[in-house]
Amino acid sequence: MTPPLGDIAHLGHVELLTPDLDASVRFCTDYLGLTVNGRSGDSVYLRTFDDYEHHSLTLTAHTTSGIRRTALRASSEEALQRRVKELEGTGRAGRWVEDEPGIGKLYVTTDPDGHEYALYWETEWYQAPDALKPGLKNQPQAKPGQGVGVRRLDHVNFLAADVLPNGDFVRQVLGARPTEQIQLDSGRIAAQWLTFGNKSYDLVYTEDWTGSNNRLHHIAFATDTREDILRAADLALDTGVFIETGPHKHAIQQTFFLYVYEPGGNRIELCNPLTRLILAPDWPLVTWTEEERKKGQAWGLKTIESFHTHGTPPLD
Template identity: 60%
Template sequence: MTFAHDPDGRRDIAHVGPIELYTPVLDESAEFFVRVMGLRAVHRDAGAVYLHTWDDYQSWTVRLVRRDRAGIGRTYLRAASPQALDRLTSGRACEVVHDVHNLGEVRVLTDPDGHEFGLYWDVAWYEADDTDRPALKNQAAAYPGRGANLRRLDHVNYLTADVPGTAAFLRDVLGARCTEQIVKDDGRPQAIWFSLGNKTYDLVYTEDWTGTRGRLHHVAFATDTREEILRAADVCLDAGVHIETGPHKHAIQQTFFLYVWEPGGNRIELCNAGARLILAPDWRTISWTAAERAKGQAWGLKTIDTFHTHGTPVIDPESPA
């Protein structure tokens, strides 16, 4: 399956903005992100902690929300302009909210699987204070020199009961481009990677083996170098963080990675895709077969079983979807 994009090359989504992440252990999850991952706690409200990665120009990157079960909340997407925001939502039923911290009007759309996307234009920029003011004025905050030193949010991988049906939402509503995909033997896509700009990918839909809707596979954050991911593995080891797999390299998208589980149970990826960009306006989707995927990662390592079975919220496979 090949997904087209806007033929005139217009991109109405600028990038993935902040996200909401649910956790049943809010304090422990916040401690993980601040002490081990190197984020900064910048705001609190009832049942939530707001965190900032050091080079995010926006005022916050992650909103940790206390919930009974882990999982993904709303993903915010910044429009390329006020006019782009209007184009994206024109003629579509959407909820309009004005109470998101440091964002202006947010127009909420929901994909067929139940994942919420909040589209916005107005945003408050991060203002460093004397404790994290950078020496370089073109940097949002000083390099933290703490834990994994995560620089920015990179991408979100959602689990979905219907990959082609849900992925069409990104293509038809948001104008995203499919860059790579896994295709099953019957020709149906099993996972699809979408790009909103020139990055190789920003949003991913992966088939949920339980048939459940609205779950999360993982949230990924970028580091500056691969060496920082290697150091992060040692940091996580010392902190008692569950390391699921890595560090090694994906064949798909060539991402160097480490996967860990934060205390709430959400899978977190630390990634570095190097300088690989999608510059071709007529990029041809790369398809990977089941046989090719069975070979393992780029360096021949077997994919750990939990990578295919763990998602949040955790579902009992014996219960109905």
């Protein structure tokens, strides 16, 4: 039985791996407008200006690119324990760790494809230093004066060898609900979008054309406006950031988007989905057919080939 919405409050933060840590940090600070909020060993912790927690993104030096951890904050200690009990009841291996600054105990497990999830409740609320104090007391940090100035970490899109078992895991064990999906003519589900609350989506699973496990399609940061996406494209052009596709509008979820690559090779989406919420508690799952997807994006832009072939870590 699918648990009710609410035990998972929101997507907390992610950890990306990069073979060029310094360049990836510069991309995040100079281009995205994130703030460095600590370092430990081979990891750098960064935050968006509207995040109330210690960090939104961890960059960790590695021999290759990809995603290591996706952290989800529970809505209470009791909710965390309910999800842990549910996970253990399914036989999925998990362990408790305390290995991130500003975060209490995390319960670390994996989805069927091997992507690492960490569930937690205890968190440290960010206190901005004087140089970063906002003008409004209901905002955690002043808006950055450089780069795009992204507002928050918005979603994660995983690549998976088989989409449906992973969507079922997130739905049945963690309490998300699917909002949209792509179904091929063969009946196979090729992609699925899921949410933990009223956002249109927090997590996405997309079929990995290679059949590989535990890879990343992209992570996404939300901007205030569509105009910020256009500005992000101009900034990318001026600073040598590689634009893969966009600006444009997705048909699925109607997100206004720009896709770029950070120096370590990971795909980053700049998106503006802020105006679209799923308020209906009985929202019917929207299914797109293979024929409908051949039409491309909302205004007719054909999906670029690399969107189906590029993932991290790269394959030999």
